Structures are given as C-alpha cells and as structure tokens.
Amino acid sequence: MSGFHALIPAAGSGSRMRSARPKQYLELNGLPVIAHTLAALSRDARVDRLVVVLSPDDMEWDSHDWSAWQDRLLVLRCGGATRAETVLNGLGAMAEWCVADDWVLVHDAARPCLPGDALARLLDEAAQDAVGGLLAVPVADTLKRADAEFRVEATVPRTGLWQAQTPQMFRHGVLRDALRAAGADMTDEASAIEQRGLRPRLVECDSRNLKVTYPQDLRLASLILEHLND
Ligand code: C5P
Numbered sequence: 001m002s003g004f005h006a007l008i009p010a011a012g013s014g015s016r017m018r019s020a021r022p023k024q025y026l027e028l029n030g031l032p033v034i035a036h037t038l039a040a041l042s043r044d045a046r047v048d049r050l051v052v053v054l055s056p057d058d059m060e061w062d063s064h065d066w067s068a069w070q071d072r073l074l075v076l077r078c079g080g081a082t083r084a085e086t087v088l089n090g091l092g093a094m095a096e097w098c099v100a101d102d103w104v105l106v107h108d109a110a111r112p113c114l115p116g117d118a119l120a121r122l123l124d125e126a127a128q129d130a131v132g133g134l135l136a137v138p139v140a141d142t143l144k145r146a147d148a149e150f151r152v153e154a155t156v157p158r159t160g161l162w163q164a165q166t167p168q169m170f171r172h173g174v175l176r177d178a179l180r181a182a183g184a185d186m187t188d189e190a191s192a193i194e195q196r197g198l199r200p201r202l203v204e205c206d207s208r209n210l211k212v213t214y215p216q217d218l219r220l221a222s223l224i225l226e227h228l229n230d
Contacts, residue, residue: 011079100173133201
C-alpha cells in the first residue's frame with residue numbers, strides 16, 4: 001500500500017505580512033503558526049511523515065520545541081528561491097526513502113486552520129483518483145477583471161471557478177516529474193500537474209482553511225482555531 005507523507009514548504013519570507021519574521025513563526029494563540037499546521041496534519045493517523053522544508057538561512061526553527069511531533073517529523077534545510085523550488089528540493093530529498101507511488105500532500109506552512117474533516121475527505125477521495133487532487137473552495141463573490149487604472153474591464157462569470165487551497169496531493173514520482181518540467185514559477189502543484197495534461201480532482205473545503213498572508217489574517221485565524229474542532 002502507498003504511504004501518505006505531508007511536505008510543508010516553509011522557506012518563504014512572507015513579505016506581504018510586513019513583518020521581519022517569516023510568517024510561519026508569527027505567534028498564533030501562543031504557538032508559532034506552523035505548529036498549528038503540523039498539529040492539523042498529524043491529527044489524521046494516515047499521514048505518516050511530516051517533512052518541513054526550511055530555508056538554509058533559517059535562524060528560528062531551532063529556538064522552538066517540536067518534540068510533540070518528533071516521531072513523525074523530518075526537517076530539511078533545502079528551501080529554494082520560489083515555493084515550487086522549495087517543493088522540488090523537498091521531493092528530491094524524500095526520494096531517498098519514499099517510493100514513486102507514495103502520496104505526497106503539499107501543504108502551506110501558513111495554513112494553520114486546516115479542518116480535520118476536509119483533510120480526511122482529501123485522503124479518501126484523492127487516493128481513489130488516478131491523478132490525485134487538492135482542497136479548493138467554489139468562488140462565492142462576483143469577479144471583476146481590472147485594467148491598469150483599476151477600473152473594471154470585465155465581469156468574469158464565476159460559474160465553475162474554484163479557489164485552490166492546500167493540501168494538494170499527488171504521487172511522489174508524478175509530482176516530481178511535473179515540477180521539474182514546469183519551472184520555478186508555478187504557484188501551486190496542481191498547475192504543474194495540469195501542464196502534463198492531467199486533471200486533478202477538486203475536493204471541497206471552505207474559507208476556514210485560509211492562508212495567513214496579510215496582518216489581519218492572524219486575528220481571523222486565531223478565532224477560527226478557537227472553534228475548529230467544536
Ligand atoms: O508566499 P506564499 O504565501 O505563496 O507562500 C506559501 C508557502 O510557500 C508558505 O508556507 C511559504 O513558507 C512557502 N514558500 C517556500 N519557499 C519559498 C516561498 C514560499 O517554502 N521560496
């Protein structure tokens with residue numbers, strides 16, 4: 001049977017947070033953001049490894065206590081200049097111990113509020129799929145395309161549009177080949193898979209699985225976490 005491994009790219013600087021500290025280390029309900037992310041992933045016993053990929057320059061990881069996940073955690077210091085490079089470097093290091101058919105769930109370090117039921121659904125549904133899949137949310141708002149002066153150029157029909165989230169779950173060998181072929185500027189794994197002519201399955205999640213990107217997101221994440229497992 002194929003294993004399930006989480007790969008958590010955590011080598012970003014988080015410039016949109018306007019903070020000198022990378023966003024995965026910002027405090028959220030008394031813990032670094034990434035500690036909540038690891039807790040959410042490890043709540044499902046099927047996820048057998050948590051692979052965190054840090055920047056080689058990371059100065060902060062060692063100053064926190066990660067013993068809660070010691071038996072499942074593997075820390076790599078091979079992050080790259082882009083998210084895609086970080087993921088590709090992580091997959092390369094994982095190749096030493098995982099097989100091409102193992103499932104890899106790539107999950108942003110900065111998504112600390114992953115609901116357990118959505119993770120379980122992804123594991124159930126994507127593992128039955130020939131390609132794999134990702135969590136995503138149907139677009140709720142009306143979408144506008146802007147021109148260079150921030151005036152509405154067009155209204156984009158939202159029917160059939162989804163916002164991609166993470167985890168994004170694909171087989172190790174397929175994902176590694178797809179990212180190698182796609183180049184460094186892919187903003188998610190599914191895009192690289194799509195470029196290979198494959199069609200990832202969309203598994204519905206909701207807005208609780210937000211990516212902490214702007215300063216105000218931390219307050220929201222804090223409130224979501226308080227009620228996540230109600
Ligand atoms: O910046 P963004 O919000 O797109 O980052 C998403 C995730 O990718 C974060 O967990 C961030 O740490 C990670 N990342 C990375 N290596 C980079 C850039 C981003 O691991 N060079």
